[in-house]
Amino acid sequence: MPNLRTLTLALLLLAPAPMAFAQTDVPAQVSSAQTAPVKLPAGVTFVNSAEGISEYRLANGLRVLLAPTASNALMTLHVTYLVGSVDEGLGEGGMAHLLEHMLFKGTPQHPDIPGDLRTRGANANADTHPEYTDYHATFNATKDNLDFLTSLEADRMVNSFIKPEDLASELKVVINEFDNGENNPGNLLYKATQQAAFEFHPIGRSVIGNRSEVINVPASRLKTFYARYYQPDNAVVTLSGNFEPEDALQRIQATFGQIPRPDRSQPGQALIADYTVEPPQNGEKKVSVRRVGAAPIIIDSYHTPAANSPDNAALSMLSYVLSEQPDGRLYKALVGSTLAVGAGMSVDSYSVPGLSSLVVNLAPDGSIAAARAALQGVVNKLSTNPITDADVERIHTQLIAGFDRLAADPAATAENLIPELPSGDWRSFFLQRDALLAVTAADVNRVAQTYFKPSNLTAGTFYPTPAPQTVTVPAAPDITAALNNFKPRAAQAQGENLNTDPAALEARVVRVTTLPSGIKAAYLRKAVQGNRVLLSLNVDLGNETTEASVRNRDAGGYVAAMLLRGSKGLSVQQRREALAKLSATLNIGGGSSGLSISMSAPPENLAATLEIARTVLREPLWPQSDFEDLKRGRLTGLEEGRSDPNSLASIALGRAFMPADAKRGDRQYYRSLDERIEDQKALTLNDVKAVYSGLWGLSNSAQLAVVGPLDRSVVESSIARLLDGFKSPVGYERLTNPLVTPAAQTLNLNVPDKTGAVLLASQNFALKDTDPDYAPLLIAVQILGGDSLSSRLATRVRQKEGLSYSSGASVSASSEQALGSFDVSATASPADIDKVQTALQEELARALSDGFTADEVSRVQAAIQQATAANRSDDSNLLGDLLSQTYLGQTFADSAEQDAELQAVTPASALAALRKYVDPAKLVVVKAGSFGK
Structure with missing residues (x-):
């Protein structure tokens, strides 16, 4: 999936938005002041460590980040390729994102990647950003799981099929995802603003690309793109969670280390550094989007420096001060005055200069002119009513607390390093943190006056100025020089990994x-x-x-x-x-x-x-x-x-x-x-x-x-x-609800100007989650539609026919009374939504007729077993389990019974339960989209 909107360091956990340039080969620089924290396998070099995280490098150029923690029974593996929409050439718009989809289509060794991941109970997905593409999976922390996942990721790094027939089926899925994004007015306006702001630099491109280029790209060109960028010297493996670092390095060397380093001297294989510099803007730019929607939106964007620039930290502080609720200046001027229902500021965080944006959401009857005047009034008054030391100190207090909580968890910190990889060094995350905590009110007011000028604005109508007011944005600083005075913080204590039985x-x-x-x-x-x-x-x-x-x-x-x-x-x-x-x-x-x-x-x-x-x-x-x-x-x-x-x-x-x-x-x-x-x-x-x-x-x-x-x-x-003394005047009584089973029907809702359509279907029946039939019905429905990539429904409408980006089926049942339901949801283009309905009906009929195989049942059982164990190792999930058990009068003994019931399900009992409760002739189906009627 693409990441269309990017922000700077988030208030608590920092969520910088990734963007990168194609990188030349950077030699490993081993710090003379540090030694490897573990014994290194042959062919692995220690690079550096900071705040509980260590970097290593393999002989083929692969960078490895390890962030071990013993706080739970989970591991998360990221494989990050330094390629995104900024690396796409003419006619290649959306290629990086399309390639992300294709890497789930299999290899000769792993022909069913979604199914294999599901069997392992992995929570896996991938994301495409302007500067990188990231594949990630969270799974139970076992050696067997790590062996499997490292083998899989090393295999698909260089051996993915990229077949023309797979590309043909996936194109509709990607276009469905594209269309779903087109339904969102905010996404449309942001993309238009970004593209208008950047005339030359590819950072202004939409990650998901151009529809015509996505539809027409040949598989051969996609495979060439894959062969250039999906190589060990252009990738970073990040492993966080519960593992032994020495064992992990041995496994990574045994899998990824066997991939040869590519010969970058060959034609078409060189990684070319980004040399485009966006010239200063010479006047305001105006962009508008006119599509069906309910409420106006305003985005005023200004060109601002790269993430590692000191000015970026000051701009981030400005965004926090302006966006606070209810005391922030944007909130008071726009929401407090009833001109808008929401207002805030965001700062792009890329390795190259990006945009700082002021965003205003209006009520349906809101005045765009009045809101924009108030918005510009806030910007203009920064010169006469500057940000104060108290404003900055207030934010610093909150940031310090948030960073301290983050520092207590190296695994969570590692997740936040991924967007910093395109900068050339993951430790830039800590530089940005320290820069933000060192920002002064004078810094904030200086950057506001430097960059928030009419000639640097994309949003408003063009107004000529008596003299040029161009803004030259400085280049990104040298990260190696910036790190000379960096002092890592000490790693904090770990939590306890419970026995989840x-x-x-x-x-x-x-x-x-x-x-x-x-x-x-x-x-x-x-x-x-x-x-x-x-x-x-x-x-x-x-x-x-x-x-x-x-x-x-x-x-x-x-x-x-x-x-x-x-x-x-x-x-x-x-x-x-x-x-x-x-x-x-x-x-x-x-x-x-x-x-x-x-x-x-x-x-x-x-x-x-x-x-x-x-x-x-x-x-x-x-x-x-x-x-x-x-x-x-x-x-x-x-x-x-x-x-x-x-x-x-x-x-x-x-x-x-x-x-x-x-x-x-x-x-x-x-x-x-x-x-x-x-x-x-x-x-x-x-x-x-x-x-x-x-x-x-x-x-x-x-x-x-x-x-x-x-x-x-x-x-x-x-x-x-x-x-004490706080008592409800009314006694609590548990409510009961009737079982409603309406007649089967299909409803078609025409929604104008929407390129994505949705299908929802449901059937009710009498069932409690403590009934003997619940476990086998749950297994049956999981096989049918419980996974968005590898269930029967997803395999049919996404993997084979390429009709839908998202589809699934589920079953729910009350713990207190016999109320159950079978539910299905899917998205597709309006032209394909009927085909999705047909596929649903046929897959359901096939399941009711032929039943399920022992392999299907065992794979779902294994996935549930691993996911359950992983969930019980998480403190927040444990808290929720205790609350639910206390309300229902249950204990973990009841959970053990439920676990046993699920593992006792057979293909015969799953089929019997499905036939007993789910009847295609009783489904209520609703389809909504632009059907042209």
């Missing part, structure tokens, strides 16, 4: 009905990455009477958001700063049927974090202006649904499954889009307050889960203070 997990859990309030609690004491405690509290609210009110349900959706808009003695900014100082996170959610509090913090700061939660929960300010902002945003989202095929199809499907006697206002009534908009418009802040005072508080049903180095006495005393 259900019995072993249950032995670690303490389950109690705690506190005088009767909250059911589950505690799992363990070491967590970064020495943190994870806590979640759920309180169930309401009953059939309270939920019968549609106004209660709608107003409930605002309560949590309004609580987070300020409390007595604790403004939004003060809360952010307090949490940053505590290195803590806090989230409050919920509505009319429940409230939830989740947080993470070092154990010594847990009580203070819960005290902040108490203030937020118990002492809200209820600002009217913030409610109006939220309401405008939600109304805008609903209005945008009028031209979104997926939204319209979902509503139509929901209405088809509501009870025949349901009336507007009933809990079982599924509202139309117009009805939702009308109900939202009628809401008031008093409605929200009424839900809070009439429902929110401790009820007769609540669950608490805590994972980490916890102290029960601290947790329980803090929870007691949090909830």
Whole structure:
């Protein structure tokens, strides 16, 4: 999939947007001040280490980054090729992205790559960026899995088929993906702005390419592109997670190391360095997109330096200061004044100069002229009302806390290094971090005045100026020189890798009905990455009477958001700063049927974090202006649904499954889009307050889960203070829902001007997830459509016929009553959506007639088994499991029974369950798109 939008260092984890140039061969530079942390296999050279991550190089030029951690039972392998849309020549638009798709089509040794990955339980995908293409897979940390994946990736580096017949089938898939992106007005406008801003440099190209070039590219030309760039001296392997570095290096050398270094002197094989420099812009540029949509969007973009430039860090700081909510200048000038529903700034992060963009989302009736005037007013006032030291320090406090959390996890850090590889050295990530933390208000104000000039703007109408105001963007600095004074930080402590066997997990859990309030609690004491405690509290609210009110349900959706808009003695900014100082996170959610509090913090700061939660929960300010902002945003989202095929199809499907006697206002009534908009418009802040005072508080049903180095006495005393005197006036009762089985029907919704169409299908039946039939039905549906690449449906409509980029089937069942459903979804072009429906019907009929093979069943069972083990090694997933078990009155013993039931499924039992519950003649099908009717 392509990455169309790129940002700078994200506020917490840094998500720079990748972009690179084709690179010449760079010799390994071994640091004289460092020694290899492990014994090196023959042919492997140590390069350098920093902050828990080490770089090695093979004789064939392959670079290897290792980031070991023992915090869970997972490994993630990235194979990153330094090739993207910037490397495409005339007629090759979209070739790098198309090649990404083709590498899932197999090799002589691995003819079914999607199926092989699924059998291993790997969560695998790939991404194409302007400067690189990345293949990544997360999987259970076993030697067998690592052996398999390194063998697979080394094989497809140089042995992928790239057959003309595979290309022909994949073209429709890529065009379907292209069309899905064309449905998004924001994507369309951003692509147009980027292309208009860059007249010469290929960084302005769309990653997914030009439709005509994608359709017409010959397989021979694609194979030539592949042979040049998919080579070890143009690739980086990054392995993070639970592994032994010495073993990993031996395995990488045994697989990738056997690939010969290419002869770059041969015609067509040289990697040519990027020498194009975008000239200064001589005046404003205007670009517009006119397509069907609900709300206007404004993007004002300015040419700005490369990621490693000191100016880029100052621009990033400017983006944070301007984009803050609700105190940022963009937010106040545009959202606070009701001119827009959203506003912010982003900075591209490439190895070459890119764009800094101011983005404004308007309400459907918003004035573009007024919003653009206000936007330019914010920019112009930066000279008379500059950014202050306090503005910068406030952001620094939050960034320091975020970087500290990231530093505690080398594996997570390694993920963020991938976009920095095109710069020439992965350690540039740390340079950008340090530069950002060293930025001053003077730096920010200087770059604003340097780059935010009318002559450097792409967006507005052309206005001649009395004199040239060109801006010369400096070239990217030399990364080697910049690293001379770099001092790596010390690696932080690791977490604990638990035994994920259900019995072993249950032995670690303490389950109690705690506190005088009767909250059911589950505690799992363990070491967590970064020495943190994870806590979640759920309180169930309401009953059939309270939920019968549609106004209660709608107003409930605002309560949590309004609580987070300020409390007595604790403004939004003060809360952010307090949490940053505590290195803590806090989230409050919920509505009319429940409230939830989740947080993470070092154990010594847990009580203070819960005290902040108490203030937020118990002492809200209820600002009217913030409610109006939220309401405008939600109304805008609903209005945008009028031209979104997926939204319209979902509503139509929901209405088809509501009870025949349901009336507007009933809990079982599924509202139309117009009805939702009308109900939202009628809401008031008093409605929200009424839900809070009439429902929110401790009820007769609540669950608490805590994972980490916890102290029960601290947790329980803090929870007691949090909830003391905070009681719901209404007793909680679990709601029941009727089983609705409408007659089979096919609905066609015509949505103008949308190049991508969607198909949704569903059937209801009586089934609980504890019934004996659930496990075999789940296995059957997983084989049919449970994987987007290798299931029967995906193999048919994507791999063989090339009709759909995304398709799948699933089964769901309630734990509390016999309510189950079989659901299918797929995307395709409007011209192909009927073919997808035919394929679905034929594959379902084939499954019902012929059943499943033992190999299909065992592969899905193996995938589920590995995925389950991996999920149970993740602390956040464990927290969720404990909450769910506590609510349902279950333990990991129940999980073990479910595991056993899944592994006991046979082809015969899977077929019997499918025949019992799924009937093609009972499916309700909805198709939405531009069908020309």
